[in-house]
Amino acid sequence: MKDKIxxxxxxxxxxxxxxxxxxxxxxxxFLLGLNEWDIRPTFLNVSLAPLKRLFTDxxxxxxxxxxLMLVFNSVFIQLGIAFVIAYLLRKPIAKMxxxxxxxxxxxxxxxxLVAIALLWxxxxxPSGLFNILLKSIGLGSFARPWLSSVTTxxxxxxxxxxxxxxxxxxxxxxxxxxxxxxxxxxxPQKYFDAAKIDxxxxxxxxxxxxxxxxxxxxxxxxxLAISGSFKSFAFVWNxxxxxxxxxxxxxxxxxxRQAFRSLDMGYASxxxxxxxxxxxxxxxxxxxxxxxxx
Amino acid sequence: MSRLKxxxxxxxxxxxxxxxxxxxxxxxxxxTVLLGPSGCGKSTTLRIIAGLESQxxxxxxxxxxxxxxxxxxxxxxxxxxxxxALYPHVSAKENMSLALEVKGYTDEEIERLVKETAETLxxxxxxxxxxxxxxxxxxxxxxxxxxxxxxPEVMLFDEPLSSLDAKLRIEMRKEILRVQKDLNTTTVxxxxxxxxxMEIADKIAIxxxxxxxxxxGSPLALFQKxxxxxxxDFFGSPPINIVNGSIDNKGSQLIFEKExxxxxxxxxxxxxxxxxxxxxxxxDLAVGKGKGDKDSENKLTAQVDLxxxxxxxxxxxxxxxxxxLTAVVEKDKKYSIGEEVDLYVNNSNTYIFDENSGxxxxxxxxxxxxxxxxx
Numbered sequence: 060m061k062d063k064i065x066x067x068x069x070x071x072x073x074x075x076x077x078x079x080x081x082x083x084x085x086x087x088x089f090l091l092g093l094n095e096w097d098i099r100p101t102f103l104n105v106s107l108a109p110l111k112r113l114f115t116d117x118x119x120x121x122x123x124x125x126x127l128m129l130v131f132n133s134v135f136i137q138l139g140i141a142f143v144i145a146y147l148l149r150k151p152i153a154k155m156x157x158x159x160x161x162x163x164x165x166x167x168x169x170x171x172l173v174a175i176a177l178l179w180x181x182x183x184x185p186s187g188l189f190n191i192l193l194k195s196i197g198l199g200s201f202a203r204p205w206l207s208s209v210t211t212x213x214x215x216x217x218x219x220x221x222x223x224x225x226x227x228x229x230x231x232x233x234x235x236x237x238x239x240x241x242x243x244x245x246x247p248q249k250y251f252d253a254a255k256i257d258x259x260x261x262x263x264x265x266x267x268x269x270x271x272x273x274x275x276x277x278x279x280x281x282x283l284a285i286s287g288s289f290k291s292f293a294f295v296w297n298x299x300x301x302x303x304x305x306x307x308x309x310x311x312x313x314x315x316r317q318a319f320r321s322l323d324m325g326y327a328s329x330x331x332x333x334x335x336x337x338x339x340x341x342x343x344x345x346x347x348x349x350x351x352x353x
Numbered sequence: 354m355s356r357l358k359x360x361x362x363x364x365x366x367x368x369x370x371x372x373x374x375x376x377x378x379x380x381x382x383x384x385t386v387l388l389g390p391s392g393c394g395k396s397t398t399l400r401i402i403a404g405l406e407s408q409x410x411x412x413x414x415x416x417x418x419x420x421x422x423x424x425x426x427x428x429x430x431x432x433x434x435x436x437x438a439l440y441p442h443v444s445a446k447e448n449m450s451l452a453l454e455v456k457g458y459t460d461e462e463i464e465r466l467v468k469e470t471a472e473t474l475x476x477x478x479x480x481x482x483x484x485x486x487x488x489x490x491x492x493x494x495x496x497x498x499x500x501x502x503x504x505p506e507v508m509l510f511d512e513p514l515s516s517l518d519a520k521l522r523i524e525m526r527k528e529i530l531r532v533q534k535d536l537n538t539t540t541v542x543x544x545x546x547x548x549x550x551m552e553i554a555d556k557i558a559i560x561x562x563x564x565x566x567x568x569x570g571s572p573l574a575l576f577q578k579x580x581x582x583x584x585x586d587f588f589g590s591p592p593i594n595i596v597n598g599s600i601d602n603k604g605s606q607l608i609f610e611k612e613x614x615x616x617x618x619x620x621x622x623x624x625x626x627x628x629x630x631x632x633x634x635x636x637d638l639a640v641g642k643g644k645g646d647k648d649s650e651n652k653l654t655a656q657v658d659l660x661x662x663x664x665x666x667x668x669x670x671x672x673x674x675x676x677x678l679t680a681v682v683e684k685d686k687k688y689s690i691g692e693e694v695d696l697y698v699n700n701s702n703t704y705i706f707d708e709n710s711g712x713x714x715x716x717x718x719x720x721x722x723x724x725x726x727x728x
Contacts, residue, residue, distance in 0.1 A: 249438035252432075271443075
């Protein structure tokens with residue numbers, strides 16, 4: 060009897076909750092996504108029509124390309140900056156202040172994402188911090204409403220999106236600095252002693268000692284970064300809502316607009332389904348590249 | 354021309370003293386060993402020479418120039434680390450060539466130098482392997498190669514053989530000595546192993562556990578003429594026997610006494626007030642079966658405590674009163690535990706130490722004064 064209670068409490072109950080609130084809704088997306096849904100959800104009218112609609116929708120491509128840019132940004136630029144800063148923090152001068160630096164870098168992770176988004180939104184406003192700074196150093200001609208005036212840098216990459224990237228990188232790089240720092244602490248000092256005797260340059264040290272040691276970590280963080288990029292919604296929605304136009308739209312905002320602005324739940328399901336598959340594939344590719352799969 | 358000189362070198366880590374007042378001239382083209390128990394500051398001395406630590410006081414001079422302000426790579430030194438510290442993610446070859454690339458050698462020169470060094474050390478076949486795929490001996494050779502290939506003025510070794518098994522250690526010891534003799538590189542080598550030091554050194558600096566040098570000299574000089582009981586005890590395997598006794602001042606004669614054992618030391622020591630200890634090397638103790646000539650005063654009585662076999666000889670651990678002694682006997686002589694034996698002491702084979710200061714008051718009589726042996 061006691062055994063049954065244990066099994067119920069620790070297996071049946073948690074799994075039921077998991078099934079009802081996570082597994083079932085997520086799996087039903089795959090059914091809903093293939094149905095055309097008007098007022099009420101339909102499950103039995105499966106067809107490829109919703110997919111066809113999605114793949115001919117330019118807004119979808121714009122959003123997905125932005126997502127891929129976010130992935131590229133976080134895997135290479137965000138992690139790259141974090142790596143360099145973590146490496147610099149090893150230096151004797153920085154070491155004393157390391158705890159202080161790490162606290163500052165990590166702070167954004169501990170703050171609500173919505174609050175951060177609002178902060179950046181204000182800073183980017185016409186009379187916000189950025190323009191004040193630009194004017195104060197005599198670069199007033201560059202001042203602009205950063206999140207609403209669109210200048211295309213290259214296709215699909217406009218100034219508001221750049222502004223968002225900066226904010227997103229600021230939010231997350233600190234976490235990776237702390238994680239990379241922990242990883243670098245694991246590299247034995249003896250290699251750096253040997254490098255000192257050999258007179259290796261910083262670049263050689265990074266290339267031959269630090270980077271190879273950190274590589275497995277970088278791959279792990281890439282997976283976090285990739286899934287994070289596909290889930291990026293809060294920051295974008297609370298700053299630009301994907302606009303102006305579609306210049307900052309990502310899969311999350313595109314989906315949200317369809318679901319809760321256009322109330323086109325069926326189409327939103329289709330988007331969710333396809334985005335989930337793309338994200339899943341990217342993680343698989345990343346795992347495979349790191350040699351931890353197959 | 355290198356002439357490495359340490360002048361009053363002192364290092365504190367916070368309030369903790371690592372070394373104090375180290376003065377040492379490292380002879381050019383020779384093998385100098387820093388010897389001492391672990392934690393005695395010998396590695397710290399080496400790391401200061403290398404420039405990996407900075408001293409609190411004192412100077413490191415190379416060619417009469419102060420080099421303390423120079424970075425490690427500017428000092429013309431190479432170092433083999435305790436756990437080798439081969440870069441784990443690059444091949445053996447690159448481990449050797451990276452330092453050369455920094456120095457601006459051309460690719461052909463690097464290729465040639467690495468190839469030559471690899472051939473000398475017999476590691477040509479392993480050059481493409483990463484350190485993780487090398488055996489202990491191979492990795493050791495690569496580490497040696499990494500230091501050699503730069504043709505340094507001074508080579509530093511920080512207990513490089515401590516991680517190897519006994520057989521390989523002896524093998525590599527020979528290898529290092531051979532390389533040093535071939536290249537005539539000025540070498541400073543740190544170890545806690547007195548046998549190793551004895552075997553390879555031209556000159557040994559022996560450290561006290563508290564970071565000061567006890568004595569500097571050739572291996573034989575340190576073995577035969579230790580200036581104090583600490584050095585005497587450090588050298589020799591098994592270590593020297595110390596006999597505690599009292600001094601009987603009979604008019605003109607000075608007699609070292611321990612129970613029935615009497616030794617006339619009046620011709621050897623003049624200060625009569627000191628408390629003294631007798632030092633006898635285990636091989637200088639002649640062991641006789643008990644109840645020998647009862648009248649001899651030059652004999653200590655002792656009980657056998659342990660018999661240890663060494664193949665070609667046996668070691669007897671003995672108890673004589675409170676003193677624990679060791680003697681070396683022939684392998685086919687039989688002794689049983691608890692057996693009473695006589696130990697004959699030849700006056701001319703004994704050291705006499707000042708019990709308070711540990712200083713050596715008299716060396717064995719067969720050693721002429723100033724007999725400094727060079728290799």
